[in-house]
Amino acid sequence: MVAAKGWAENEVTRALARSDIVAGDRAGGANTSHTIALELLGRLLATVPGGASAGDYHRAAVDDNVLGRSTLEGRRRAFRYLRELYLLDPSRLLFRALRDLWDEDPAARPLLAGLAALARDSVFRASAAAVVPAPPGTVVSSADLARAVAAAFPGSYSGASVAKIGRNTGSSWTQTGHLRGRTGKTRVRVEARPAAAAFALLLGHVQGARGQGLFTTRWAGFLDRDAHELTALVERAGLDGYLENRSAGGVVEIGFRHLLRPFDREDAEDAEDPKDAESAESAGGAA
Numbered sequence: 001m002v003a004a005k006g007w008a009e010n011e012v013t014r015a016l017a018r019s020d021i022v023a024g025d026r027a028g029g030a031n032t033s034h035t036i037a038l039e040l041l042g043r044l045l046a047t048v049p050g051g052a053s054a055g056d057y058h059r060a061a062v063d064d065n066v067l068g069r070s071t072l073e074g075r076r077r078a079f080r081y082l083r084e085l086y087l088l089d090p091s092r093l094l095f096r097a098l099r100d101l102w103d104e105d106p107a108a109r110p111l112l113a114g115l116a117a118l119a120r121d122s123v124f125r126a127s128a129a130a131v132v133p134a135p136p137g138t139v140v141s142s143a144d145l146a147r148a149v150a151a152a153f154p155g156s157y158s159g160a161s162v163a164k165i166g167r168n169t170g171s172s173w174t175q176t177g178h179l180r181g182r183t184g185k186t187r188v189r190v191e192a193r194p195a196a197a198a199f200a201l202l203l204g205h206v207q208g209a210r211g212q213g214l215f216t217t218r219w220a221g222f223l224d225r226d227a228h229e230l231t232a233l234v235e236r237a238g239l240d241g242y243l244e245n246r247s248a249g250g251v252v253e254i255g256f257r258h259l260l261r262p263f264d265r266e267d268a269e270d271a272e273d274p275k276d277a278e279s280a281e282s283a284g285g286a287a
Contacts, residue, residue: 033164113175
């Protein structure tokens, strides 16, 4: 990856103002009814080229059925889940960064998807309380995950609903690599990669963390690495061009010239509004 020569803070500020990262204090998210759907995301991104528009992702999923759904409603539903979690819009900072890093290292994809889902899905983020602090070898049940979500959002879900969320989040954490097993899931240490470290630190930067503070965010904790190991990962990410890493006199500076490059105005204007696509679907269905 070649870093951009410069970046404009005002462009980035406008991008961040679109609230790609949900606050996390309100119940809701794709994991209430689905999982992070890593396999479907991979299939879509393998089909649609990196320079595509938001409309291209919609057409590939719904019109061309690259996700392999048996009905039109199934195609639309699968696309909605993916868009809720990953945005699928190159004019949105979180998805553009995910897309930038996706093809750099296939082994990093489970953590890239998991970090994006953690940023976008409140219940998945709440379930992290039962997973991230757990030492390797700990048994983490769907009931443990359900209790973590219920504690974060008391009174928001019925017993049946929160039990389903526990099962869905259990599958999602298995897809990220944090849990292993089908019914009795066990905590395992994930394989963190430089691309995932860059994405994790970018999310922290978006929320205002700087310097050494980037190493202690929830996003960095998702990587299962201690401070020394994370520092080594960040150094490798710098060598790969994912970020800029400078350290002198105990002061750490991390920059993201490429991932935070200015948005191209023409691309943003040409991006199809997903709401327009949904309106077109509805009109087509009513015709």
